Amino acid sequence: MDTQSLLEEIALEARGLLGGGRVADYIPELARVDPDRFGMALCRPDGEQCSAGDAEVPFSIQSISKVFTLTLALQIAGDKLWQRIGREPSGSAFNSLVQLEQEQGIPRNPFINAGALVVTDVIGSRLRDARGKLLEFMRGLCGNDGINFDEAVAQSEQSTGHRNAALAHFLRSFGNLENAPETVLDAYFHQCALAMSCIDVARAGLFLANGGVLPSTGERVIPAPMTKRINALMQVCGTYDSAGDFAYRVGLPAKSGVGGGILAVLPGHFSLCVWSPELDASGNSLAGTRALELFTMRTGLSVF
Numbered sequence: 389m390d391t392q393s394l395l396e397e398i399a400l401e402a403r404g405l406l407g408g409g410r411v412a413d414y415i416p417e418l419a420r421v422d423p424d425r426f427g428m429a430l431c432r433p434d435g436e437q438c439s440a441g442d443a444e445v446p447f448s449i450q451s452i453s454k455v456f457t458l459t460l461a462l463q464i465a466g467d468k469l470w471q472r473i474g475r476e477p478s479g480s481a482f483n484s485l486v487q488l489e490q491e492q493g494i495p496r497n498p499f500i501n502a503g504a505l506v507v508t509d510v511i512g513s514r515l516r517d518a519r520g521k522l523l524e525f526m527r528g529l530c531g532n533d534g535i536n537f538d539e540a541v542a543q544s545e546q547s548t549g550h551r552n553a554a555l556a557h558f559l560r561s562f563g564n565l566e567n568a569p570e571t572v573l574d575a576y577f578h579q580c581a582l583a584m585s586c587i588d589v590a591r592a593g594l595f596l597a598n599g600g601v602l603p604s605t606g607e608r609v610i611p612a613p614m615t616k617r618i619n620a621l622m623q624v625c626g627t628y629d630s631a632g633d634f635a636y637r638v639g640l641p642a643k644s645g646v647g648g649g650i651l652a653v654l655p656g657h658f659s660l661c662v663w664s665p666e667l668d669a670s671g672n673s674l675a676g677t678r679a680l681e682l683f684t685m686r687t688g689l690s691v692f
């Protein structure tokens with residue numbers, strides 16, 4: 389079966405799970421999303437692209453943005469970044485405060501919120517217009533100048549994100565935030581509020597499946613060994629504290645977001661983005677995870 393038909397078949401099957409999960413509602417604006425959406429897009433380094441369902445509808449990428457800000461921070465700071473952030477799965481909620489206190493303000497990994505705030509801080513210390521630069525970076529990666537921040541989502545999170553504000557102040561109290569918490573939070577809420585479609589996200593993540601090079605332009609985004617490391621981090625920390633179950637079922641490095649999107653990559657082969665807003669108990673897209681599982685089962689393609 390060709391990939392296009394396979395995606396359509398999987399989309400149909402995964403849609404059967406709609407109604408079984410819950411849309412994230414702790415960010416009020418996200419609760420307004422249509423729960424029945426389902427999209428899927430796959431890109432290969434040779435330029436092949438297939439998609440099914442609502443693959444062209446922009447959604448809030450939320451924590452998927454953490455992969456791209458990590459890439460920028462590694463470009464800026466290289467391995468020095470690891471003096472301020474760990475590389476282990478957290479085993480606790482992505483917005484937990486307790487672990488941060490126990491571990492003296494060094495977040496376990498760059499994909500929990502505390503780690504992502506430090507990443508955003510690193511970018512903000514180096515680049516004057518960090519928000520603008522991130523947008524430019526993302527537009528370049530996906531080749532779509534039309535993508536933008538969803539201001540309503542950013543404002544919604546800004547006005548209700550007390551836990552993230554607490555994390556930022558906490559980091560600052562440990563000396564692990566160089567910029568004002570308000571400045572870092574503003575950049576962080578905007579990166580989470582990037583609105584992109586499955587096709588945009590799959591295209592943006594393709595360098596991770598292509599040794600760090602953007603296939604469309606031949607431009608090197610990061611050195612190949614960094615790609616291996618980002619993929620490794622996605623594998624062990626990219627899907628909240630169910631990364632083990634996700635690896636067991638799907639078998640691909642991936643990063644999910646509470647908007648219901650998941651970016652997964654198979655190095656050397658493809659990048660794949662699914663979106664379905666209803667989440668499972670651990671915060672990953674319910675139908676999206678199932679769709680990825682079906683894809684790796686039916687194609688036999690996974691890192692394992």
Ligand code: GLN
Nearest residue numbers: 450451482501580645646
């Ligand atoms: N903006 C969300 C938050 O900080 C992102 C969380 C997520 O997608 N895991 O709470």
